Amino acid sequence: xxxxxxxxxxxxxxxxxxxxxxxxxxxxxxxxxxxxxxxxxxxxxxxxxxxxxxxxxxxxxxxxxxxxxxxxxxxxxxxxxxxxxxxxxxxxxxxxxxxxxxxxxxxxxxxxxxxxxxxxxxxxxxxxxxxxxxxxxxxxxxxxxxxxxxxxxxxxxxxxxxxxxxxxxxxxxxxxxxxxxxxxxxxxxxxxxxxxxxxxxxxxxxxxxxxxxxxxxxxxxxxxxxxxxxxxxxxxxxxxxxxxxxxxxxxxxxxxxxxxxxxxxxxxxxxxxxxxxxxxxxxxxxxxxxxxxxxxxxxxxxxxxxxxxxxxxxxxxxxxxxxxxxxxxxxxxxxxxxxxxxxxxxxxxxxxxxxxxxxxxxxxxxxxxxxxxxxxxxxxxxxxxxx
Amino acid sequence: xxxxxxxxxxxxxxxxxxxxxxxxxxxxxxxxxxxxxxxxxxxxxxxxxxxxxxxxxxxxxxxxxxxxxxxxxxxxxxxxxxxxxxxxxxxxxxxxx
Numbered sequence: 001x002x003x004x005x006x007x008x009x010x011x012x013x014x015x016x017x018x019x020x021x022x023x024x025x026x027x028x029x030x031x032x033x034x035x036x037x038x039x040x041x042x043x044x045x046x047x048x049x050x051x052x053x054x055x056x057x058x059x060x061x062x063x064x065x066x067x068x069x070x071x072x073x074x075x076x077x078x079x080x081x082x083x084x085x086x087x088x089x090x091x092x093x094x095x096x097x098x099x100x101x102x103x104x105x106x107x108x109x110x111x112x113x114x115x116x117x118x119x120x121x122x123x124x125x126x127x128x129x130x131x132x133x134x135x136x137x138x139x140x141x142x143x144x145x146x147x148x149x150x151x152x153x154x155x156x157x158x159x160x161x162x163x164x165x166x167x168x169x170x171x172x173x174x175x176x177x178x179x180x181x182x183x184x185x186x187x188x189x190x191x192x193x194x195x196x197x198x199x200x201x202x203x204x205x206x207x208x209x210x211x212x213x214x215x216x217x218x219x220x221x222x223x224x225x226x227x228x229x230x231x232x233x234x235x236x237x238x239x240x241x242x243x244x245x246x247x248x249x250x251x252x253x254x255x256x257x258x259x260x261x262x263x264x265x266x267x268x269x270x271x272x273x274x275x276x277x278x279x280x281x282x283x284x285x286x287x288x289x290x291x292x293x294x295x296x297x298x299x300x301x302x303x304x305x306x307x308x309x310x311x312x313x314x315x316x317x318x319x320x321x322x323x324x325x326x327x328x329x330x331x332x333x334x335x336x337x338x339x340x341x342x343x344x345x346x347x348x349x350x351x352x353x354x355x356x357x358x359x360x361x362x363x364x365x366x367x368x369x370x371x372x373x374x375x376x377x378x379x380x381x382x383x384x385x386x387x
Numbered sequence: 388x389x390x391x392x393x394x395x396x397x398x399x400x401x402x403x404x405x406x407x408x409x410x411x412x413x414x415x416x417x418x419x420x421x422x423x424x425x426x427x428x429x430x431x432x433x434x435x436x437x438x439x440x441x442x443x444x445x446x447x448x449x450x451x452x453x454x455x456x457x458x459x460x461x462x463x464x465x466x467x468x469x470x471x472x473x474x475x476x477x478x479x480x481x482x483x484x
Contacts, residue, residue, distance in 0.1 A: 157403075158434075160451075161393065161395065165395060190479075191475070191479055192479065194478055194479040195453055195479075237469075239434055240433075240434040240436060240469070242436065242448075242455065242456055242468070242470050242473050243456045243473065243474070244475060245453070245454065245476065245478070246451075246455035249450070249451045249453055250451070342405050343390065343405065344390045344416075344417040348395075
């Protein structure tokens with residue numbers, strides 16, 4: 001199976017060809033919005049971080065920024081900083097350069113002489129970059145070049161019954177083909193970490209599964225919360241979920257049945273051709289999706305029982321639901337209906353094949369519903385994390 | 388026959404209602420392409436679980452092919468399986484030790 005994508009000078013393969021206007025901090029975020037509005041073919045997002053953060057939190061922000069710029073869906077990046085924020089321009093540029101040699105320009109608002117001058121300078125850089133990007137021709141690549149991120153949010157009982165098993169079947173196919181699939185959302189592994197750890201390729205990966213889940217539980221303990229005490233929630237129980245194990249198994253089903261080959265920290269660079277890996281992300285969807293995309297995921301598959309609109313500025317996000325009523329209710333937001341699994345009309349494996357087909361079509365350029373709506377939600381994790 | 392329940396893995400000993408099921412109704416689900424039927428012992432709310440076979444007290448509850456709980460009472464085939472007759476197995480903690 002193959003898709004049509006863009007070869008980057010760092011050897012990676014993108015499925016989109018955008019120019020990123022990257023705000024180094026919250027103080028540059030409205031400026032990047034104005035810049036991106038002037039440049040067709042560019043993307044940006046609202047960065048709420050980048051300054052006044054404790055060191056581990058700033059590292060999360062730096063990794064998301066560098067990872068977004070390095071994601072192969074991006075042709076090149078114009079970094080826009082205010083000038084005095086903690087995420088200083090030279091630090092951001094160095095972090096990007098550690099990950100990629102793609103085109104990169106810099107505009108510092110305080111040095112440019114204010115908003116209007118900074119906007120003009122950045123718009124000129126970005127327009128030139130978009131023109132250069134438009135000269136690229138798509139080439140055919142095997143799907144082993146894909147890194148697929150998997151996410152679930154706004155879950156309901158059908159997520160664990162149909163949508164997540166379908167994602168798992170798709171994930172196994174990506175792994176078999178030689179690609180990478182990222183399982184995410186550490187708090188949603190808690191209670192089933194022994195089952196994930198059992199699938200680890202070696203003791204080191206096994207121990208890392210316990211390390212990241214314990215670290216997450218300790219974050220909760222640090223603020224006097226116990227993730228196990230409130231889980232499953234009363235709403236989960238009313239919906240038929242009996243134990244935390246059952247709830248978490250529904251979530252980790254997105255990872256299919258493949259061997260777990262690695263565990264990555266939040267937003268770190270993920271290797272291609274690595275099979276199934278876990279990334280330590282919170283359950284908060286925009287924050288988890290941002291981390292996987294920063295890790296290099298070119299496509300994200302996102303299940304939602306209740307229906308979620310969340311997208312990404314960098315990667316197409318394919319929405320899937322197992323709830324036929326939600327699909328009918330929110331078809332403008334949802335790309336794939338997995339409900340036929342529940343009614344015995346199609347098997348999990350058949351739906352996994354169809355979902356892979358949609359992922360490949362999306363990689364080749366088919367617009368997702370979230371892309372059509374222009375959605376770019378981005379959140380960045382913090383040390384005392386989102387649930 | 389109208390399919391009104393499902394199982395996810397052939398090893399599972401609980402099925403999930405995909406429609407509201409009333410006591411005495413025939414429950415039908417597909418397992419590896421074969422239709423299996425049993426009788427509901429009590430009312431089952433949509434998306435809640437019922438025993439696909441007799442489960443003895445102390446036996447694991449299996450869904451997704453994995454242990455999601457332990458039976459705290461004998462659960463006859465067709466009965467509702469939920470927090471009143473299941474506790475967490477806490478195997479993740481034991482597995483680490």
